[in-house]
Amino acid sequence: MSDVTGKVFLVGAGPGDPGLLTVRGKECLERADVVLYDALSNEVLTEYAPNAEKIFAGKSPDKHMLLQEEINRLLIDLARQGKRVVRLKGGDPFVFGRGGEEALALAENGIPYEVVPGVTAGxxxxxxxxxxxxxxxxxxxxxxxxxxxxxxxxxxxxxxxxxxxxxxxxxxxxxxxxxxxxxxxxxxxxxxxxxxxxxxxxxxxxxxxxxxxxxxxxxxxxxxxxxxxxxxxxxxxxxxxxxxxxxxxRPLFGRRVVVTRARAQAAELVRRLYELGADVFEFPTIEIEPAPISEPFDYIGTYNWVVMTSVNGVEMLFERLEELGQDARDLANVKLCAIGSATAEAVRKRFLNVDLMPEKYVAEDLLTALVQREGELEGKRFLLPRADIARSFLPEELRKRGAVVTELVAYRTVAPKTSDELAEQLAAYRPDLVTFTSSSTARNFAEILGATRLDAVALTAQFASIGPITSKTAAELGMPVTI
The missing domain is CATH 3.30.950.10 (Tetrapyrrole methylase, C-terminal domain)
Known part of the structure; x- marks a missing residue:
């Protein structure tokens, strides 16, 4: 038992929409050592406490159920261990939430506590x-x-x-x-x-x-x-x-949409879909890992062009430059090319202008745009920071035209460890739409699900992709893209 008594925060999670959590509730979660959450508090909210221990304390047929007396005792014991404990309750703790009983138990045992009201379902x-x-x-x-x-x-x-x-x-x-x-x-x-x-x-x-x-x-x-x-x-x-x-x-209300993008990068897409009314199922099929950049590349200022093909490539390149003591000033005489508006925006956030962006976000159109812009590519120096599994089309075609190309593996795209239980949940989810943001998301999606579950998903779902290359990959795997 700790000599220092912790504190319990009885936090109202709101009625379900994670956006209805209060600012104070979010602050408590971010600083929590332990989170006890019930069935009516959106489990997504526990992501605000990534390093905290999570304990389910609600009523659910597929999880162990704690009695109210057990919850009270657990709150007291954890606080006596010196921990900051968040008791996350659906709605408001004091509106049919038994928060009063928990507060009384804490008060009777001399445990410091705070009540954080929530938006009530009523x-x-x-x-x-x-x-x-x-x-x-x-x-x-x-x-x-x-x-x-x-x-x-x-x-x-x-x-x-x-x-x-x-x-x-x-x-x-x-x-x-x-x-x-x-x-x-x-x-x-x-x-x-x-x-x-x-x-x-x-x-x-x-x-x-x-x-x-x-x-x-x-x-x-x-x-x-x-x-x-x-x-x-x-x-x-x-x-x-x-x-x-x-x-x-709302236009997508009730539509069940699967997002396969890496969880760390899916937030904006998930938010937009949610705002349109979609019921979003996050099923990340890739993870992004920084590659150990062992191969050297020349001082960045000696290149004529740096070609950015993804947001990840932008971020990883600048992390590498920082390690080498270089920054945006060293790109003063270098032209920058970006594939896609999101990639271009990532470049602009570094206070740099994009000199060239093709209308279609594929390497073939990028090559055409470069030839139109430069004319002859003989002797031009290109740096291509990209994924380990990126297509070889662009560097090969540039070299055919006499360009000097340095390929820099800036990051790796790997399949995450997805539980069989989550894959079963997805198959039972009966999605209306599955989204793919790269060929690797499509390939890994098919591999993780397996043939039987993929057939079940295809019975109800349409498939959407970011572009023609990804669409081609999905179609080859039995997932014809219609959006």
Whole structure:
């Protein structure tokens, strides 16, 4: 046991959308030694604590379940070891999250703690369904009620009769007891024709909103079969759903998209897809490793052209230059060529201009552009920092024209260690679209999945690629590209 007592942070993770985590919550995760997370907190958020120990403390059929008393004891024990512990809870810790029980246990044992409120599902989930919980002329009050325990729906146990006929009612965990819930709300005076909605997986790309009335809700749900997590909303504000349904109206809403790019480089693509409404499955099929640059290359200022074919090539080259005591000033008289807008942007971030970028992002078009720009290439000196598996077309064609070419293996593209379990999850995911950003992502995707799982994916998925070379590779592997 440590002489210094640690501290526990009861952090609300929000209702599901990782973007709804608070700034303070993110700060706590970044500094955590241990993260205890539950089933309703988005597991993606634990990536903010890359070096912390992660412990699942929720309820899931495929994971060990900790009882509440065990969670309380674990929080106390970890804090007494001097650790900074984040207890990551879905929604807000103090809104049906049992955060109060955990805080009491910590207080009774003299453990320092902090409560970091989270965005509660009771407000955020209806908002993502286009349902404001209050609205002038429709509702001036809102009540959060647990629908998990039938006894709590009894009028003698829960005093909500005085507002049951007017305000907005938000029932957490209400799907299982929906018939009882509906009957008691009507019995307390709410009109059977009152609009009602069941929202499942709120704030996530698989969100679904089922709209009915109190009188028809049970029948509609028997047909639609909503599954937890779900929120039941009752009130006239539900009428606004059709007009204000912004989240479910996004162009890629609900489309299941697989991103095969290296995880370290996939963030921007994942973010853009998510903002368009896609349900993104990250399945990295490559990893980027810096190559041990053993072969020497001349002082960079002696080259006529440096040809950058990828963002990785740009980054690795400048890391190498820094090791050699060189920097952007040594490129003052060198022309720079980039394949692709992302590569060009990486060059510009180094405060350098790109002298040439072909319209099509392939080596063949680059060669044509170089010949048009330079005319004769005889004696011109080219440096090509690139991947170990890059195509040989460009250096070979440059040499045929008399150019002096130095190929620099700046990085290696390797297949990651992907678990068989993750591959099975992908096959069961039934994706609508699989994206490839290079030929190696396509090759490794097919190899990791194997023939049987690849056939299962191809039954539902279209394939998209970054360019013609990658498209050709994918097609040869039985994945014809249509996008």
């Amino acid at each position: 407000i955020a989930v209806p908002a993502y369904a286009g349902i404001p919980v209050t609205h002038r002329g429709l509702s001036t009050s809102c009540m959060f009620i647990t629908g998990h325990d039938e006894d709590l729906l009894d009028e003698e146990e829960t005093d909500f009769a005085h507002i049951a006929v007017q305000g907005t009612l938000c029932f957490f965990m209400g799907v299982k007891n929906l018939p009882t819930l509906v009957k008691q709300v009507i019995a307390l005076g709410r009109a059977p024709e009152t609009p009602a909605a069941v929202i499942t997986w709120g704030t996530l790309p698989k969100q679904r909103t089922i709209v009915a009335t109190l009188a028809t809700l049970e029948e509609v749900c028997d047909r639609e079969k909503p599954t937890p997590p779900a929120l039941v909303v009752v009130g006239d504000v539900v009428r606004l759903h059709n007009q204000l349904s912004w989240f479910e109206s």
